[in-house]
Amino acid sequence: MAGIELAAGVVRAVVARAEGGRLRVVGRGETALAADAIAGGLVVEPGDVTGAVAAALTAAERGVPADRTVIAIDGDDVRTYHVKTPFDREESATPIVRAEADRAVREAREEAARAAQTAVADDPALRGVATARxxxxxxxxxxxxxxxxxxxxxxxxxxxxxxxxxxxxxVLSGAALATVAARRHPTAVPGVYALARLVAASGIADAGVVRVGADVTALAILRERRVVGTRVFGLGRDAFTAREETRDEDARVWAEIVALPLSDDAQPPERWLFVGVPEALLALPNALAKIVGEARGGAARIGPLTPSVTSRVFSDVPLNAEDLVAAGAAALATEVYT
Structure with a gap:
């Protein structure tokens, strides 16, 4: 199974399989793109991106084609909704059978789809926009x-x-799916969701997960090892690199956006994990540490998200932090969490 990340300037691919309840990475590939071939998660140059995807997959597959592919994308208008559906079993002394479990999952999915549809209808940014689940x-x-x-x-x-x-x-999901051959059965997920699921599955219960890309910042919040919400906004590394003289003030504004509540009015998590922050942009996590510390009344724990943190993954090939979004997508493709 393969996971692919489509991001500004680069395509990354990871091929993996489920093994003993963990994700075993057997190959990875990476292909550079023109900076504007993908913008805000939207494939702008489909020919170039399709070629880059094929090259990255070829490198990752090592001659053994993946039969299922999950594509990770992050854009301003990509949303993730977490829905809890309760059931009260009257026959609590009776063991749950397969048919009852399947029915509960089916009804929960239907309820979640309705909740998401309502949320989309109420979202000003998505009003009048054709969306896909x-x-x-x-x-x-x-x-x-x-x-x-x-x-x-x-x-x-x-x-x-x-x-x-x-x-x-x-338009965003369709363009992404079109970059992968139909025989690979592609589906798409928010990239930061795939990353956060991987972090949660590695035993981290409560945290903020932040992925700073070239053109966007994507974040997810974990509560009790569940992804309770995600957000993406159009401020990435390139924006800060171009404004060095105002970096500290820009970092404060960026941190205020990151610290906004996602799904409830709870305090921001104490722990925050970052991917994609070079040493020159440490003002970003430092600004967030200050805001989170003030909100919580105590010091925040902020640090890099490295492959060693994601203990659910082991790899036969060198894997770096930037590969973890694609690895998270591959984990969803393998259904290792099921």
């Missing part, structure tokens, strides 16, 4: 307060199915 992944199964990989055979009364629904403008 990228994914509706089951994020967690909770029975009487216990997180379970499977609920079959368990007894209990209060069942919760947590579902993540991702939505993107049709």
């Amino acid at each position: 990228l994914t509706d992944a089951v994020a967690a199964l909770v029975l009487d307060g216990r997180d379970l990989d499977s609920i079959e055979g368990y007894h209990g009364r209060a069942l919760e199915v947590h579902t993540d629904v991702a939505v993107a403008p049709l």
Whole structure:
């Protein structure tokens, strides 16, 4: 299975398989692009991007074609909604059977789709925009307060199915999917969602996950090992590089946007993990540390997100932090979390 990240200036591919409940990376590839071939997650030059995707996949596959591909994209109007659907089991002494579990998941997905549709309709930025549902992944199964990989055979009364629904403008998702051959069965997900799921699956319960790209910043919030929301906005590394004289003030504004609540009015997480921040832009995490510390009344823990943090992954090839979005997409392709 393959995960592909489409980002400004670069395409990254990771090929992996599920092995013993972990993700084993067997190959990676990377192809540079013109800076404007992809802008804000939108494929602007489809011919160039399609060629770059093919080259990156060829390098990652090592002669063994992947039969399923998940494409990671991040843009201003890409949304992820986390929906919790409760069920009250009257026959709590009776073990849950496959049919009941399947029905609960199906009904939860339907409820999550309705909730996402309502949220999109209420979103001023998406009003009048044709959108497509990228994914509706089951994020967690909770029975009487216990997180379970499977609920079959368990007894209990209060069942919760947590579902993540991702939505993107049709023009953005369609252009991304068109870069991969249909025989590879491509689907698309928000890149920062794929990254955050990987972090959560590696045992990190509560954190902010921030990916600073060339043209956008994408972030996700984890609560109790679940991705409760994502946000993408159009300030990336290039914007700060071009304004060195106002970097500290720009960093403060950037940090205020990052620290805004995503799905509730809870305090920002204590821990924040970053990808894509060079030493020259350490003003960004430093500004966020100050704002989070003031909001929480204590010091924030802010540091780089490295492959060593994502313990759910092991690799046969050198893997760096910039590959983790594609690795997260590959994890979703392999269904290693299921």
